[in-house]
Amino acid sequence: xxxxxxxxxPIYEQIIxxxxxxxxxxxxxxxxxxxxVRNLSLQLGVNPNTIQKAYxxxxxMGISISAQGQGRYVSEEALSLIRGKRMIMIDEIYExxxxxxxAGISFDDIILELKKKKEVxxxxxx
Amino acid sequence: xxxxxxxxxPIYEQIIxxxxxxxxxxxxxxxxxxxxVRNLSLQLGVNPNTIQKAYxxxxxMGISISAQGQGRYVSEEALSLIRGKRMIMIDEIYExxxxxxxAGISFDDIILELKKKKEVxxxxxx
Amino acid sequence: xxxxxxxxxPIYEQIIxxxxxxxxxxxxxxxxxxxxVRNLSLQLGVNPNTIQKAYxxxxxMGISISAQGQGRYVSEEALSLIRGKRMIMIDEIYExxxxxxxAGISFDDIILELKKKKEVxxxxxx
Amino acid sequence: xxxxxxxxxPIYEQIIxxxxxxxxxxxxxxxxxxxxVRNLSLQLGVNPNTIQKAYxxxxxMGISISAQGQGRYVSEEALSLIRGKRMIMIDEIYExxxxxxxAGISFDDIILELKKKKEVxxxxxx
DNA sequence: GTGGTCTAGACCACT
DNA sequence: GTGGTCTAGACCACC
Numbered sequence: 001x002x003x004x005x006x007x008x009x010p011i012y013e014q015i016i017x018x019x020x021x022x023x024x025x026x027x028x029x030x031x032x033x034x035x036x037v038r039n040l041s042l043q044l045g046v047n048p049n050t051i052q053k054a055y056x057x058x059x060x061m062g063i064s065i066s067a068q069g070q071g072r073y074v075s076e077e078a079l080s081l082i083r084g085k086r087m088i089m090i091d092e093i094y095e096x097x098x099x100x101x102x103a104g105i106s107f108d109d110i111i112l113e114l115k116k117k118k119e120v121x122x123x124x125x126x
Numbered sequence: 127x128x129x130x131x132x133x134x135x136p137i138y139e140q141i142i143x144x145x146x147x148x149x150x151x152x153x154x155x156x157x158x159x160x161x162x163v164r165n166l167s168l169q170l171g172v173n174p175n176t177i178q179k180a181y182x183x184x185x186x187m188g189i190s191i192s193a194q195g196q197g198r199y200v201s202e203e204a205l206s207l208i209r210g211k212r213m214i215m216i217d218e219i220y221e222x223x224x225x226x227x228x229a230g231i232s233f234d235d236i237i238l239e240l241k242k243k244k245e246v247x248x249x250x251x252x
Numbered sequence: 253x254x255x256x257x258x259x260x261x262p263i264y265e266q267i268i269x270x271x272x273x274x275x276x277x278x279x280x281x282x283x284x285x286x287x288x289v290r291n292l293s294l295q296l297g298v299n300p301n302t303i304q305k306a307y308x309x310x311x312x313m314g315i316s317i318s319a320q321g322q323g324r325y326v327s328e329e330a331l332s333l334i335r336g337k338r339m340i341m342i343d344e345i346y347e348x349x350x351x352x353x354x355a356g357i358s359f360d361d362i363i364l365e366l367k368k369k370k371e372v373x374x375x376x377x378x
Numbered sequence: 379x380x381x382x383x384x385x386x387x388p389i390y391e392q393i394i395x396x397x398x399x400x401x402x403x404x405x406x407x408x409x410x411x412x413x414x415v416r417n418l419s420l421q422l423g424v425n426p427n428t429i430q431k432a433y434x435x436x437x438x439m440g441i442s443i444s445a446q447g448q449g450r451y452v453s454e455e456a457l458s459l460i461r462g463k464r465m466i467m468i469d470e471i472y473e474x475x476x477x478x479x480x481a482g483i484s485f486d487d488i489i490l491e492l493k494k495k496k497e498v499x500x501x502x503x504x
Numbered sequence: 505g506t507g508g509t510c511t512a513g514a515c516c517a518c519t
Numbered sequence: 520g521t522g523g524t525c526t527a528g529a530c531c532a533c534c
Contacts, residue, residue, distance in 0.1 A: 047526045067257045069506050069534035086229040093222050094243050103212040107244055117220050131445045173519050299534050338481040345474050346495050355464040359496055369472050425511045447518035447521045
């Protein structure tokens with residue numbers, strides 16, 4: 001997991017995002033066990049309370065379930081829930097595009113610019 | 127000006143953004159006078175310290191200049207500086223697109239989705 | 253037995269409740285033998301310690317008796333003890349009704365609502 | 379506010395419940411300011427983190443809104459949200475009634491018993 | 505061993 | 520002053 005303690009986005013949100021990524025990529029499986037609070041705490045060098053906070057949030061979103069004394073599991077609906085969350089990110093991106101338009105940059109120019117950046121990156125990889 | 131005191135983005139940043147918008151749209155002209163801290167504070171119902179913070183930031187960025195005892199003016203370079211700032215927003219948008227890709231949504235799908243949203247909105251307007 | 257390991261009520265309490273239900277329904281008879289810790293543990297897929305805890309509690313309440321080396325039996329007073337426990341549940345229900353009243357819902361409305369729910373359920377069955 | 383540190387229900391939930399009660403009773407008004415984290419912390423003799431936790435939960439439920447550096451406000455929808463929550467409590471009561479029925483006490487007997495308790499209490503008051 | 509709650513005390517950004 | 524995050528360390532109940 002990639003955490004940045006100096007980032008403006010809080011650690012517990014970074015953890016949420018990283019765990020979601022692991023579920024999306026199949027490292028953590030739906031119905032499977034999640035790392036325990038204490039384990040993850042040691043592994044990431046982060047206080048257990050912070051892990052707890054991230055886990056509580058994941059549970060609130062229905063992505064994980066906890067069982068007293070037994071541990072914590074990835075919910076069966078986790079995958080679709082996370083995919084839904086990601087879809088919402090498109091809305092947020094669109095909002096930012098609109099703000100740019102308001103600043104006088106045309107929609108098509110923005111799309112063009114994004115494609116250009118993408119091509120550059122693909123070339124670098126190749 | 128549209129301010130939302132409950133928004134997660136701080137009020138002083140909202141003010142900066144709104145003032146930049148007024149400069150871009152010509153409501154505030156380069157070389158022209160900016161509203162005084164006290165006036166703007168009353169007009170927006172915002173603490174003077176908050177206005178002050180926004181103005182200080184605008185000054186730091188070279189968008190405004192204060193002249194001792196004469197008030198504060200929009201700098202001559204303001205327009206191009208703001209346009210430059212907006213260009214940087216494309217990078218931020220691109221960052222978010224990359225995050226979405228990491229979640230398994232292809233770049234082309236994202237662009238497609240953005241275009242779809244744009245069309246819908248244009249249709250609504252027409 | 254219906255156990256839910258994700259439920260907020262601890263498994264050992266769920267087990268107690270289920271065993272009491274079996275005694276009430278006659279599946280387990282007063283004076284009859286209770287399943288062994290090991291058997292029940294295997295049958296329910298639950299840690300033996302958890303079964304043990306449930307049994308200890310049942311014993312403490314006088315519902316079961318263990319005889320050295322001979323196993324565990326349902327006590328003769330089990331039925332009446334359990335019925336008494338159930339009567340106490342009315343007090344708990346009453347407590348919750350009072351809380352609802354404090355929230356501005358009248359006692360009569362609550363009773364009415366409960367009767368309505370009951371009717372609906374009876375209709376569904378019929 | 380009535381808090382019991384030794385109660386099995388966590389302090390932060392007790393606080394949530396008490397604040398909801400104050401909103402229902404009009405002590406806290408929709409759109410009005412809520413006590414600050416530090417103030418309430420001192421007033422209740424509870425750690426600020428615990429208050430924070432309660433407030434965060436209230437915010438998540440849409441009952442309150444926080445504004446950076448300004449404080450926290452009761453949302454406009456708070457009243458209806460809380461009333462909705464209370465309605466759900468009826469379902470929980472009904473669930474418990476069903477459990478009692480399963481133990482052989484008839485629905486009508488339960489209602490009768492509740493009414494009897496209510497009468498006794500009303501008499502005591504009068 | 506597990507999750508959950510709580511305290512004490514610190515730090516940061518915003519108004 | 521406000522809210523929000525984080526650490527350290529403790530305690531509890533449950534499996």
